Amino acid sequence: xxxxxxxxxxxxxxxxxxxxxxxxxxxxxxxxxxxxxxxxxxxxxxxxxxxxxxxxxxxxxxxxxxxxxxxxxxxxxxxxxxxxxxxxxxxxxxxxxxxxxxxxxxxxxxxxxxxxxxxxxxxxxxxxxxxxxxxxxxxxxxxxxxxxxxxxxxxxxxxxxxxxxxxxxxxxxxxxxxxxxxxxxxxxxxxxxxxxxxxxxxxxxxxxxxxxxxxxxxxxxxxxxxxxxxxxxxxxxx
Numbered sequence: 467x468x469x470x471x472x473x474x475x476x477x478x479x480x481x482x483x484x485x486x487x488x489x490x491x492x493x494x495x496x497x498x499x500x501x502x503x504x505x506x507x508x509x510x511x512x513x514x515x516x517x518x519x520x521x522x523x524x525x526x527x528x529x530x531x532x533x534x535x536x537x538x539x540x541x542x543x544x545x546x547x548x549x550x551x552x553x554x555x556x557x558x559x560x561x562x563x564x565x566x567x568x569x570x571x572x573x574x575x576x577x578x579x580x581x582x583x584x585x586x587x588x589x590x591x592x593x594x595x596x597x598x599x600x601x602x603x604x605x606x607x608x609x610x611x612x613x614x615x616x617x618x619x620x621x622x623x624x625x626x627x628x629x630x631x632x633x634x635x636x637x638x639x640x641x642x643x644x645x646x647x648x649x650x651x652x653x654x655x656x657x658x659x660x661x662x663x664x665x666x667x668x669x670x671x672x673x674x675x676x677x678x679x680x681x682x683x684x685x686x687x688x689x690x691x692x693x694x695x696x697x698x699x700x701x702x703x704x
Contacts, residue, residue: 467496467551468496468497468498468524468552469551469552469553469554470495470496470497470498470552470553470554470555470556470569470573471497471498471499471500471543471547471550471552471554471555471556472490472497472498472499472500472556472558472569473500473502473539473540473543473544473547473555473556473557473558474486474499474500474501474502474558474559474560475501475502475503475504475536475539475540475543475560476501476502476503476504476506476510476511476560477503477504477505477506477510477533478506478507478508478510479506479508479510479560479561480506480508480509480510480513482560482561482562483501483510483513483514483517483560484513484517485562486560486562486566487499487501487514487517487521487525489566490566490569491521491524491525493566493567493569493570494570495569495570495573496524497524497556497569498523498524498525498526498552499524499525499526500526500527500528500543500546500547501514501525501526501527501528502528502530502539502540502542502543503527503528503529503530504530504531504532504533504534504539505529505530505531505532505533511527511529514527515527526546528542528543528546530542535647535648535651536627536647536648536651537644537646537647537648537650537651538647540557540651541641541642541644543555544631544636544641545641547633547636548633548636548637552633553632553633554573554576554577554630554631554632554633555630555631555633555636556569556572556628556629556630556631557627557628557629557631558627558628559627559628562674563673563674563675564586564627564628564671564673565671565672565674568586568628568669568671569630571586571669571671572584572586572628572629572630572669573630574669575630575667575669576630576632576667579667580665580667581630581632581665581666581667582631582632582634582635582659582664582665582666583629583630583631583632583635583656583659583664583665583666583667584629584630584666584667584668584669585621585623585626585628585629585656585666585667585668585669586623586626586628586629586669586671586673587621587622587623587626587668587669587670587671588606588623588626588671588673589607589610589622589623590622590623590668590669590670591670592670593623593668593670593671593672593673594670594671594672594673595672595673596672596673596674596675597674597675598673598675606625609624609625609649610622610623610624610625612695613625613653613695616695616696616699617653617657617695617698617699619653619656619657619660620660620666621656621660621666621668622668623668624652624653624656625649625652625653626652627652628671628673629652629655629656631659632664634664635659635662635664638662638664639655639658639659639662644658645694645697646694650693650694650695650698653694653695653698654694654698657698
């Protein structure tokens with residue numbers, strides 16, 4: 467058994483999925499994994515089903531029809547986790563830009579450092595980014611500055627998608643009221659967690675650009691984040 471569930475949304479991650487699953491299950495701490503697959507045509511879900519024969523108790527699969535968005539995948543995963551026994555629920559990418567070994571450090575951010583939310587941070591002291599073009603790094607850092615100016619979030623890596631939540635956080639938040647699906651989803655979750663009185667800690671990580679597969683980032687996601695931050699700031703539902 468494990469007190470921790472790692473939620474990994476996938477779309478066409480056949481080149482990464484088996485190695486990712488085996489790496490997580492090879493860590494010194496026991497984690498369970500929930501793959502939320504949005505109808506990958508490359509056979510990602512079939513690969514997970516084969517792995518489930520080897521890890522029947524710890525590897526879970528949720529299949530959805532079509533690309534419904536990163537945020538909705540995590541919300542579905544959060545609800546799945548809350549229906550079960552998990553006390554610590556993680557978000558993580560499948561492309562190894564997030565090092566699975568850092569799951570243990572995020573867990574310790576909540577269990578040993580007093581965090582209700584532990585953020586794998588590229589921009590806090592000790593954090594690094596590797597193999598990103600300068601313009602993407604500029605946009606990402608600029609987004610963090612913008613978020614903190616508008617929302618006063620106080621989190622240096624506001625758009626980070628490598629996160630551990632205590633169960634109590636997800637129980638208190640109105641998950642059906644989360645409006646955004648891209649970068650803005652990550653910002654909204656942190657913002658609402660802070661507004662609800664929860665403590666956010668940042669854990670420095672090394673973030674590496676993916677080696678295999680295709681990035682899901684798009685200009686529409688950046689636009690959603692820019693406009694979404696303003697909507698969060700002036701919304702009556704805070």
